[in-house]
Amino acid sequence: MLDIVDLLKSKNDEKVKHEDTFSAVLFNQTVECKELVEEAFRFEGITTPASIENTDENIRRHVRESSIEVVLVDLNRSQNVTKDMERISHLLPNHASVIVIGSEDAISTIRNLKQMGFYYLFWPITKVELVDFVKHVYENRKKQAGLGKNRIAKKVAVWGSKGGLGTTLLTSEIGLILSDLKNSSCVIVDHNFSGGDIDIFLGIPDFEKRMVQKGGMTAGMDFSYATSMTRKVNDMLSVLSIESAELNELELKEYIRIFATELAKQNNFILEDLSRSVNSKKDLLYVSQECDIFVLVIEPSVASVREACRLISELDRIGSPLRCILVMNYARPEISACISRAEVEKCLGQKIDIVCGFDKSAAKDIIEGKHIYQLNSALSSNIHKLTGLILGQESRVTKPFSIKQLFKGRT
Missing domain, CATH: 3.40.50.2300 (Response regulator)
Known part of the structure; x- marks a missing residue:
């Protein structure tokens, strides 16, 4: 029934x-x-x-x-x-x-x-x-x-106008701030295929670059495979760093860009660490076409400023829509500078956005395993400001107190 x-x-x-x-x-x-x-x-x-x-x-x-x-x-x-x-x-x-x-x-x-x-x-x-x-x-x-x-990651290229300007340090600290304090998922792309100190700046023990073999790129290469080529720094930050005994630098560049493209699908930021010692003309073309933000790191020296002028002119010629952030980093004491900030700005034809003064204790702090962004220092403050500019936050300029302005407001 x-x-x-x-x-x-x-x-x-x-x-x-x-x-x-x-x-x-x-x-x-x-x-x-x-x-x-x-x-x-x-x-x-x-x-x-x-x-x-x-x-x-x-x-x-x-x-x-x-x-x-x-x-x-x-x-x-x-x-x-x-x-x-x-x-x-x-x-x-x-x-x-x-x-x-x-x-x-x-x-x-x-x-x-x-x-x-x-x-x-x-x-x-x-x-x-x-x-x-x-x-x-x-x-x-x-x-x-x-x-x-x-929706893919914002790609940020951090480019040093010459070697030894602290480009890798700045890239590492930006990644740590975005991941640890801003809760944004990030991947740092290391363009140095035969060494570098990115592991020291990020505090990664027993670090080894991922080995890539010739013919290792297959049609099945996807986000999971690209992720397996990274090394975790924290829950929200990874570093993509590769090397090969068979592939040359140009071939490794192609590999790492394919990996970065896949990783961009599931992360908020891709940070390209492009120190002047390892980049090329092809890198500049790639940056102009694929990246959203261009952080140009310079120092107050003739060689650095001349190279920065050339880079800016080349990007203008290409017609790149990149948002450019200009950082002057004193890797050596200010007294050793041979050009003033005003002269640098006049030569480049634009204002410097962030000035990182020389920090004599920074090297010691890093060797001791400390991260600059966690310290109470002028350098830390400026790196936080730089990260804010990347996020689109306006730089707040504190105006000096004025008695005249105070009385003017009461009239």
């Missing part, structure tokens, strides 16, 4: 099996958005996302705690949606699909977010509109299509 209760139970069980279940999180600015998202998900039978107040610190702390598939970012109180997403983009894992909800009604906003690999949903919305949009994003995700697949 047919049991109606069992039949209904069977159909309910089947329905439960077909419910959409995926991990999601909402970073909300408004109660209205939070309530609508939760109601819409419950109504549709989708697992309700965790709701957390939208602050940079909360995003930094929570978004990487588990394998989040969909991130909803409520920016209804934002004065500039594009700028806010540029600021927090490095906090968001590349593997997650990101939906931005905002009340900024502009085609430029949609276009800008699309270029960054984010979806945009204009507020106000209905529950049906939200559910349909989220399902569309999730279906794209399952098919490995849509905007999320276009």
Whole structure:
């Protein structure tokens, strides 16, 4: 005899099996958005996302705690949606699909977010509109299509205008700050294939470069394989450093660029360590075409400044859209400088963004296993400022106190 209760139970069980279940999180600015998202998900039978107040610190702390598939970012109180997403983009894992909800009604906003690999949903919305949009994003995700697949790491080239300028030190410290303090996943790409001190700067014991063999590159080379060629520094930072007894430097360059391209798919930053002692003209062309930010490290010497002028002119000739950050690093005491800062800026035709003064204790600190970014020093402060510029933060200039200005404000 047919049991109606069992039949209904069977159909309910089947329905439960077909419910959409995926991990999601909402970073909300408004109660209205939070309530609508939760109601819409419950109504549709989708697992309700965790709701957390939208602050940079909360995003930094929570978004990487588990394998989040969909991130909803409520920016209804934002004065500039594009700028806010540029600021927090490095906090968001590349593997997650990101939906931005905002009340900024502009085609430029949609276009800008699309270029960054984010979806945009204009507020106000209905529950049906939200559910349909989220399902569309999730279906794209399952098919490995849509905007999320276009989101790759920001590539930063740190280029020394000559050898011995501390380029590797700066690259290492930037990577440590981004990974340890900014919670951004990073890979440092070591372009020195026959030595170098990157292991000392990063504090990696028993370090050995990964060995690459001729013919080792196969069609099956993917993110997992590229990751196996890296060495972990901390949970969010790895270093890609290779060598070979069979391949020449140009061939190794091709290998490391293929690895870096794969690693860019699942990381926030790729930091290219390009000391002048190991780079070439092909490197400059690669940087101009593939990188987003160009950190040019110079010193106040004739040779360094002349080379910097040549590099800037060449990038101008190529027409590269690179964002350039100019760093003057005193690897030796300031008294040994033969050119002043003003003369350097006049020669280059642009202002120096960061000046790192000579730190006589830096070498000793590094040998002792300390990291500069963790110390209370002027050099540490300037490296933090440099990292801020890479993240798009404006450099804050402290104005001197003025009695005249104080009284002017009271009149």
